[in-house]
Amino acid sequence: MSPSELTEDALVEQPALQLLSQLGWQVISGFDETLGPAGTLGRDSQSEPVLGHRLRDALRVLNPGLPEAALGDAIEQLVQNRSAMDGVRANREVYELLREGAKVEVNGSDGSLHATTVRFIDWGRADANDWLAVSQFWIAGDMYKRRADIVLFVNGIPLVVIELKVSHKNVRNAYDDNLRDYRDTVAHLFWFNAFVVLSNGADSRVGSTSASWGHFAEWKRINSEGEQGIVSLETALRGTCDPYRLLDLVENFVAYTERPGGLAKAFAKNHQYLGVNNSLEALQELQQREGRLGVFWHTQGSGKSLSMLWFTQKVLRKEPGNWTFVLVTDRKELDEQLYGTFADSGVITAGQRVHADNSARLRELLGQDHRYVFTLIHKFIPPEKGQRMPVLSERDDIIVITDEAHRTQYDTLAANMRLALPNASYLGFTGTPLIVGEEETRRVFGDYVSIYNFRDSIDDGATVPLYYENRTPELQLTNEDFDEELEDLLEAAELDETQERAVARRFGQQYELITRPNRLEEVAADLVRHFVNRGFRGKAMYVAIDKATAVRMFDLVEVEWARYLAELEAELADTPELERPHLESRIDFMRGTDMAVVVSQAQNEVADMADAGLDIAKHRKRMVDEDLDSKFKDPEDPFRLVFVCAMWLTGFDSPSTSTVYLDKPMRNHVLMQTIARANRVFPNKDNGLIVDYVGVFRNLERALAIYAAGRAGPESGVDSPIRPKDELIAELEAALSDTVDFCDAHDVDLHDLDSAQGFEFIALQKAAVEALLVDEQTRRQYVALARRVRSTFKALLPDPEAIEVTHRVAVIRSIASKIESMSEAPDISGVMSSVSDLLDRSVGAKEYIIRSAGGADPLLDLSALDFDQLAFHFAANKRTAAKAIEKDLEKRLDDATRKNPMRLDLAERFRRLIDEYNAGTHNLEEFLRRLKAINDELTEEEQRAVREDLSEAELAIYDLLTKPEPELTEAEARKVKGAARRLLEHVEDKLVLDWKKQQQTLSAVKVAIGEVLDEELPEVYGPELFDTKVGSVFDHIYTSYFDEGGSVYEATEAEARSATAVATLPDVAEDVSDELVAMAAANPDLRARFMEKLLGTDATWACSTEELLGGETREVEYKQTARWNVREQRRDRAMEDVIVKTVAGMLNDHGGTLLIGVTDDGEPVGLDDDYALVKPPNADGLVNWLDTLFENSLGHAGAHRLAIRMDQVDGHDICRIDIPASRRPIWVKNPQGVDTLYQRRNNSTRAVPNAEIESFLTDRFRDS
DSSP states (O other): OOGGGGSHIIIIIHHHHHHHHHHTOEEEEOTTOOOSTTSSSSOSOTTOSSOHHHHHHHHHHHSTTOOHHHHHHHHHHHHSOOTTSOHHHHHHHHHHHHHHOEEEEEEOTTSOEEEEEEOSOOSSOGGGSOEEEEEEEEEEOSSOEEEEEEEEEETTEEEEEEEEOOTTSOTHHIIIIIIHHHHHHSGGGGGSOOEEEEEOSSSEEEEETTOOGGGOBOOOOSSTTOOOOSSHHHHHHHHHTSHHHHHHHHHHSEEEEEETTEEEEEEOOHHHHHHHHHHHHHHHTHHHHTTEEEEEEEOTTSOHHHHHHHHHHHHHHHSOSOOEEEEEESSHHHHHHHHHHHHHTTSSOTTOOOEESSHHHHHHHHTSOOSEEEEEGGGOSOSSTTSOOOOOOOOSSEEEEEESOOTTSTTHHHHHHHHHSTTOEEEEEESSOOOTTOHHHHHHHOSEEEEEOHHHHHHHTSBOOEEEEEOOOSSOOOOHHHHHHHHHHHTSSSOOHHHHHHHHHHHHHHHHHHHOHHHHHHHHHHHHHHHHTOSSOOEEEEEOSSHHHHHHHHHHHHHHHHHHHHHHHHHHHTSOGGGHHHHHHHHHHHHHOEEEEOOOOOTTHHHHHHHTTOOOHHHHHHHHHSOHHHHHHOTTSSEEEEEESSTTSSSOOOTTEEEEEEOSOOOHHHHHHHHGGGOBOOTTOOOEEEEESSOTTSSHHHHGGGSOTTTSSGGGTOOOSEEEHHHHHHHHHHHHHHHHHHHHHTTOOHHHHHHOOHHHHHHHHHHHHHHHTSSHHHHHHHHHHHHHHHHHHHHHTTSHHHHHTHHHHHHHHHHHHHHHHHHTHHHHHHTOOOHHHHHHHHHTTSOOOOOOTTOOOOOOOGGGOOGGGHHHHTTTOHHHHHHHHHHHHHHHHHHHHHHOGGGHHHHHHHHHHHHHHHTTSSOHHHHHHHHHHHHHHHHHHHTHHHHTTOOHHHHHHHHHHHSSOOOOOHHHHHHHHHHHHHHHHHHHTTOOTTGGGOHHHHHHHHHHHHHHHHHHSOTTSOHHHHHHHHHHHHHHHHHHBOTTSOBTTTTHHHHHHHHHHHHHHHHHHHTOOHHHHHHHHHOHHHHHHHHHHHHOTTOOOOOOHHHHTTOOOSSEEEESOSSEETTTTEEOHHHHHHHHHHHHHHHTTTOEEEEESBOTTSOBOOSHHHHTTSSSSSHHHHHHHHHHHHHHHHHHHHHTTOEEEEEEETTEEEEEEEEOOOSSOOEEEOTTSOEEEEEEETTEEEEOOHHHHHHHHHHHSTTO
């Protein structure tokens, strides 16, 4: 297979389009789209996401007889501008129009107006709609234009966006690199979107319009029979984009829910879609099933509440009848949560009184016209004890849905429910399977209608694996009778005072074993150390036997917390600098952690707790005054550890919770519900951990009795949700062993690396990397093994077994990190194929300095920087200055490594230094000192080509041929230099236009390399080493020389000129008198002549900010804000466009300075309005935002030249952007997507008219 057949288009996009065509979609390429009614797609502008002409044609078919004016009104309602709305709310508004139709008024036969509905989509008949799949679809936003891989249109409406990657790329790149960008730059496309498909062919994810990456999931099954495609993308497309299924999904499986953070959109996962439709099929067989619709077992955390919502809504929409749903739970908090889900989703009116507090109220509600009624199972009791349960309704269109269809409900209460609603149908939802002895549940509900168990959810990524660790103190319970009786009593989710006293009275000494002080102190001490030293620091729950123990444990943990924090702080003083960051992070974590008790209220609790020596009042005050529920669910809130005994154990969803500390006997469903608190998916959370302090799982076989007989055997596929910690230890040992074996097979000795230090370690690490980069397959296999080791290691922390292998894991990971960083380099250079951009980038890597008479801060040239004076020089703005220096050095390193891949080690050190600084390892002074060291090495490296009497291109070949081996004599080294020179002479004439796209020219280049090296290299190169070197040189030539001609080296000559100017500048500057500087400051034309004479057109003037406030000129402009419209008091993207326009104009002129935070009159007013619109809301946030704005709008060639810094004038922050003149014209896309050239005219900026562009370019850029 040729290289052209291994592209994203050939491997993924074209097969996807062929499959869509088979499914019934018309397939069209939009790459060379023509616009207009008869155009390619049927739209008038690339800024229109809806294909207007196609839509109008479809509406005529779907709405026969309606006048054109009515259709036009409906289209106007659909496509109106919603840019002022939140994106999800705009999406919901469009969705409701699509699903329900647009209300319009038409003239009747009698001339009067009457309302009617215009349908946009026929939801019942797929063949009545127009199905169009567009590849390479262009869409223009206000400032940017993007091209989506595939967009699916139904009647001209873009319902689905499909973003693809080549098969060897990670599918997440489609989310990080493309989808996130589209949501910002072409947000109006997503007003109409139903869902998104991301895929590299082998791995596909489906998610809602606004979903984060963690909520994109695989679509693993096409139908309930488990049918799958050949590859993941085929399964996803057949499962979601088949026209019939797509209509079903969009109409019936979308929900919008109000959340504390705003409106959220949910789109069904694969298991929800299949499970709900299975339940619909059961409803259609109502008579045969005698009202038993089945048990819907989907494990905790898999979205049962939404499945209930979608089931009920689809029944109301699709099944004839006047249905009423009675939703039954057995706990008040679950009832409130379920009601909240339905209310927040808008299917019932918030505050609507549809709760049945007793059987009489239930009878009343069922006699009225309500779609939903909520009640507790305990309401199904007769008015008088001993009486028969009366009939509450004989309707046969009632469906009873129970949440957690087991536990206490289904003995007498189940029979009462049947008596009260004799003709109703029953559907049971549960997060845990039916267990032995719950046959009554089956008699009420029937058999399973859908199963999605722990194993399914983990495999699909809907939940994370759970691990179990037994940390039971030596004082253990041994009385099995005690266990049985105590568990029976505690199985209810919450004990009232009578029950709690019954525990103490009935079990006396045994109960005291759990609650005795010395045992709790031991548990508290262990909990604190375990909690602080976990690998993933998620939130955690401690589950106590009762309320008093929960409060007591809080007090004990507070004491141990202070003690352990003091230990760590004392240890910090004696810790070597390199080991301090980890210890400091633990200290910071402890200092910032909040803890609380959450237990239910009870009468006389203050007095009763006081009798036990406890103060519950302070805890109750927090529970009443604060929204602890929301705080704990918020991953950013420091409330990280909660002490409970019953509350929050069921129906409480906190995805960032990763650890549950069990100190309470429990079993069966209560146990399953409790441990599921830690299984929710959350970023960087690989697993949940159950820590057992009471021996809940002493007998794991007994815990497996949770699974129903007949469904829990090996043949059932129903697996235990818990993996013992021993299994995790074994998995880590296996992962390490596999990695060691793999390394041994590739001549990498991890044992030597374990014991090596300093330079020896660096040398061995480098050799290991070289050995593992022998080919792409080896590289990938090693990186996968290293990730497996690290993931298992993190899950096991802080277990001693993990601590023992910390160094070995670190060694493995260090090699993988180096390999991963090296593999990123081709992606960086691959986008730099334009010779013009390369020249701009190379020349602009240097900024020029001219010192003003007043001694104000100059623009900085990194190569001439006095690092020793930097702290003093930028005392008021260290962080901003350091960021600018870091950015400049990063550009130089990127340039250096692109020209010579053997310099990657230096770039790796730089990236590691940045990571360490960001993690807090180094203070600013140390960071700058190390930056200087890297800068000095880079400067030395940049001059090495001259010392070796080689060009940059020849030096790169020479380094590839000599590093890391072989060792050469001086004579042999001279011969290799000759080989490098001759090789380039011999190869360059074969690098014709499009040489990379033709197999013939590719082969000719490789043959030429082999021939030259065979003739020129000394005998020390054996056959194996020779082949390796030929491959390395070919790969380098392929990367560094472009298809359209030119290479990364064409900027070298200009760069050398720039370096020379900088080197001689300090001597010139010292000869400039104060008088001459003052003349230049007062005369812009004279200043421009000085700058060009001394330094060329890249120079810019660097007066102090105060000096620049004397009034706007051609080189100086003021803007009060960058993002905020002061007059209209709102964010205004037009302000951003003005900033870009001004900077582009100065780049295309003779440079200048833009001051933001200054009025037109030169009055400093500060940046508070802009700070409020960036994250973080401070100077760093604004600088980062401006960096991104300029990179996106001006391109790298323009953006990298700007020097952005923060100054203070009269107590106000001022953002200063110093802009050097560009050597190349800088174009900007205007809001209509048209490339525009801006220039300065006096003290304003204008777009160069088309008629003047040629002369302007000739005059301004004649040397280019």
